Amino acid sequence: MQDIFQKNGLNGSFKGMSEMGTARPNPDCTDPSCCLSVKKVSYTVSERVGPWWDLSTFKKKWTRQILNEVSFHVDSGQIMGILGNSGSGKTTLLDAIAGRIGNSGNLLGEIFLNGRKLKTEQFQDCFSYVLQVTAVMAELSLGHVAHSVIGGRIFPGISGGERRRVSIASQLLQDPKVILLDEPTTGLDSMTANQIVVLLAELARRDRIVIVTIHQPRSELFRIFNRIAIMSRGELVFCGQPEEMVDFFSSCGYECPEYCNPFDIYVDLTSVDTRCSEREAATYSRMHDITSAYQNSEIYKSMLERIEQSCQRPDKPMIPFKNKESPNCLSKLNVLLRRTVRNVSRDRMGILMRLSQNLIYGLFIAFFLMKLGKDVTKGAVQDRIGLIYQAMGASPYTGMLNAVALFPALRAIADQESKDGLYQKWQMFLAYIIHILPFSIISVFIFTSFLYWIVGMNPDPLRFLCFSAVVMVPHIVGELLTLVLLGVVQDPNMVNSGVALLNIAGIMVGSGFLRGFKQMPVVFQWLSYLTFQKYGCELLIVTEFYGLNFTCTPLAGMPGACLVDSGNMIIDQGYPGALSRYTLDFLLLYAFLPALVILGIISFKIRDHLIKR
Numbered sequence: 176m177q178d179i180f181q182k183n184g185l186n187g188s189f190k191g192m193s194e195m196g197t198a199r200p201n202p203d204c205t206d207p208s209c210c211l212s213v214k215k216v217s218y219t220v221s222e223r224v225g226p227w228w229d230l231s232t233f234k235k236k237w238t239r240q241i242l243n244e245v246s247f248h249v250d251s252g253q254i255m256g257i258l259g260n261s262g263s264g265k266t267t268l269l270d271a272i273a274g275r276i277g278n279s280g281n282l283l284g285e286i287f288l289n290g291r292k293l294k295t296e297q298f299q300d301c302f303s304y305v306l307q308v309t310a311v312m313a314e315l316s317l318g319h320v321a322h323s324v325i326g327g328r329i330f331p332g333i334s335g336g337e338r339r340r341v342s343i344a345s346q347l348l349q350d351p352k353v354i355l356l357d358e359p360t361t362g363l364d365s366m367t368a369n370q371i372v373v374l375l376a377e378l379a380r381r382d383r384i385v386i387v388t389i390h391q392p393r394s395e396l397f398r399i400f401n402r403i404a405i406m407s408r409g410e411l412v413f414c415g416q417p418e419e420m421v422d423f424f425s426s427c428g429y430e431c432p433e434y435c436n437p438f439d440i441y442v443d444l445t446s447v448d449t450r451c452s453e454r455e456a457a458t459y460s461r462m463h464d465i466t467s468a469y470q471n472s473e474i475y476k477s478m479l480e481r482i483e484q485s486c487q488r489p490d491k492p493m494i495p496f497k498n499k500e501s502p503n504c505l506s507k508l509n510v511l512l513r514r515t516v517r518n519v520s521r522d523r524m525g526i527l528m529r530l531s532q533n534l535i536y537g538l539f540i541a542f543f544l545m546k547l548g549k550d551v552t553k554g555a556v557q558d559r560i561g562l563i564y565q566a567m568g569a570s571p572y573t574g575m576l577n578a579v580a581l582f583p584a585l586r587a588i589a590d591q592e593s594k595d596g597l598y599q600k601w602q603m604f605l606a607y608i609i610h611i612l613p614f615s616i617i618s619v620f621i622f623t624s625f626l627y628w629i630v631g632m633n634p635d636p637l638r639f640l641c642f643s644a645v646v647m648v649p650h651i652v653g654e655l656l657t658l659v660l661l662g663v664v665q666d667p668n669m670v671n672s673g674v675a676l677l678n679i680a681g682i683m684v685g686s687g688f689l690r691g692f693k694q695m696p697v698v699f700q701w702l703s704y705l706t707f708q709k710y711g712c713e714l715l716i717v718t719e720f721y722g723l724n725f726t727c728t729p730l731a732g733m734p735g736a737c738l739v740d741s742g743n744m745i746i747d748q749g750y751p752g753a754l755s756r757y758t759l760d761f762l763l764l765y766a767f768l769p770a771l772v773i774l775g776i777i778s779f780k781i782r783d784h785l786i787k788r
C-alpha cells in the first residue's frame with residue numbers, strides 16, 4: 176500500500192495535508208487532460224403497490240423515480256463532493272456512473288469521457304469505485320459485531336481510517352482516471368474524515384477526477400472541493416463551485432448565517448421533511464423552487480455548455496481505460512490462496528474447531544456404541560450398520576458448517592473485488608477449496624483414527640485406510656455442495672437447509688439402510704445412482720463386513736436369530752456384487768469431487784450475472 180501511495184505522490188501518510196493546507200486541486204481547470212460529463216441520467220424502478228399477501232394491491236405496480244435527469248461536468252484535477260440527505264440518490268448516482276446499477280430498473284441518459292460517449296459495458300473499465308465500508312459489513316451480516324470481526328479477523332488490527340485507505344489504495348492499482356467513492360468518511364471521527372478528503376484531493380491533483388458522496392462534511396472542506404453537488408429526491412438541486420454555491424443560495428433568499436456550516440444549512444434547505452404532510456408540501460415546494468432557480472442559472476447553463484464543448488471537440492482525447500494488465504490465472508490463485516490461508520490462520524480457535532469437530536462427533540458415537548461385538552443376537556450387525564450410517568450421513572454436516580461459517584465473508588469480498596476486475600469469483604472459490612483440503616484430510620484422519628480403533632472395527636490397517644478414504648468424501652462433498660449453492664443462493668441459512676435436505680434425501684435413497692434397493696420403486700433405484708451415499712455405503716459395508724464371522728447365542732422364541740453367520744451374507748443379500756464393484760465404487764465416489772468443483776465454477780460464473788449491484 177505504501178508503494179501505491181508513494182507512486183501516486185502521497186508518501187504513504189497524511190503528511191501532505193499540512194503542506195497543502197486547504198488548497199484546492201486544479202482550481203482553474205485551464206487544461207484538463209480528461210473530463211467526465213454526465214448528461215440527463217435518470218433511473219426509475221417499478222415497485223409493487225402492496226405486500227404479497229394482499230393480492231389486489233400486489234398485482235399493481237407503480238414507477239418510482241430514483242434519479243431525475245441528473246447532469247454535471249467535472250474536469251481532471253478536480254474533486255467533486257456530492258451531498259444530500261439520506262435517500263436522496265447519491266449512491267444510486269455513483270452506481271449509475273460506475274455501471275454497477277442492477278437491471279431491476281430503467282436507466283436513461285448518457286455518460287461521456289473526454290467527450291466520447293461510453294457504452295454501458297465500458298463503464299466498469301473506466302471508473303474505480305470504492306464502496307461504503309459499511310455496505311461490505313452489511314453484506315457480511317457483521318454489523319452487530321463490526322469492530323470485533325472486521326477489526327480482528329478479516330482485517331486484523333487496522334483502524335477505520337486505515338481501512339478506507341486500503342480500499343482506496345487497492346483501487347489505485349489499476350491507475351484509474353476517475354475514482355468514485357461512496358461515503359468514504361462515514362463512521363470516522365471528523366479529523367480522520369478530513370484527512371481522507373484531503374488525501375482524495377491530493378489524488379485528484381495528480382490529474383484525476385475524484386467524486387465522493389459525503390455526509391456532514393466539516394466547513395473547512397469547503398475550500399477543498401472544486402465542485403459541490405447537492406441532491407434531494409433524486410434531483411440535482413445544485414452543482415457548482417463552493418463560492419458559487421454561497422452566492423446562488425443567497426440569490427434565492429437563503430443567506431448562510433454567520434458561524435454556520437454552509438454544507439449543513441444548504442442540505443437542510445433542500446431536503447424534504449416527510450414528518451407531516453404540511454411540512455412535506457412546504458419543503459418539497461422549496462426544494463422544487465431552488466432546483467428551478469438552479470436550472471435557470473448561469474452556473475447550470477455554462478455547465479451544459481462545457482458538456483457540449485467537450486462533445487463537439489474535433490480532437491477528442493481517447494477514453495482513458497483502467498490499466499488491465501494483471502497477473503496470470505495461476506498467480507491470482509496463488510495470491511488468493513495465500514490470503515485465505517493467512518486470514519484463516521489468524522483465527523486459532525477456528526482452526527482448532529475445524530480440526531476437532533469430527534473428533535468431537537466421533538466421541539459421541541464411541542460413547543454410544545462402546546465396543547463392537549461379534550454376537551449377532553447382541554447387535555453385531557445392527558451396530559456396524561448404524562456406525563456406517565452415522566459416518567456417511569453426518570460427515571457432510573461438518574463440512575457444510577465450515578463453509579457456511581467462513582465462505583460468505585470471502586464471497587462478499589470476491590463480489591466487490593471481481594467487480595473491480597482484480598480476479599474472477601470462481602478463482603476465489605477455487606482458492607477456498609484448495610485451502611480446505613488439508614483441513615479436511617487431517618480432521619477426518621483424527622476422527623477415523625480415534626473411532627475405528629476405539630470401537631473395534633475390522634482390525635486391518637488397509638481397511639482402516641479405506642474406511643478413512645471413504646469417510647473423507649462425504650465431509651468434503653458437504654463443504655463443496657454448500658459452496659456450489661452459495662454461488663447462486665445469497666442467504667446462507669437457505670443454503671444450510673438445502674444441503675441438509677439433499678443429504679437426508681441422499682442417505683435415504685442411496686444407503687439402502689432405510690429400505691433395501693430391491694424394495695424401492697424403480698425411480699428411486701435409478702436416483703440412488705446419483706447419490707454419493709450409494710457408493711460410500713456400499714464401500715463401507717464391504718470394508719467392514721467382508722470376511723467377518725459372527726457368533727450367536729441362540730435365543731428362546733427367536734429361532735431365526737442365528738441365520739446370519741458371516742459378513743459375506745450381509746453383502747450378498749443387501750449389496751449383491753458389491754465386492755466386484757469395489758474399485759469402481761471408489762472411482763465413482765471420488766468422481767463427485769471434481770464434478771462438484773466444475774459445478775462450483777459454473778455456479779460462480781452464474782453469480783457474475785446475478786450480482787450486478
Ligand SMILES: Nc1ncnc2c1ncn2[C@@H]1O[C@H](COP(=O)(O)OP(=O)(O)OP(=O)(O)O)[C@@H](O)[C@H]1O
Nearest residue numbers: 220241259260261262263264265266267268279280
Ligand atoms: N433498485 C432499487 N429499487 C428500489 N428502490 C431503490 C433502488 N435503488 C435505490 N432505491 C431507493 O432510492 C433512494 C435513494 O437511494 P440511495 O441509496 O441512492 O440514497 P443515498 O442518498 O445514497 O442514501 P444514504 O445517504 O442513506 O446512503 C432510496 O430511497 C432507495 O431505497
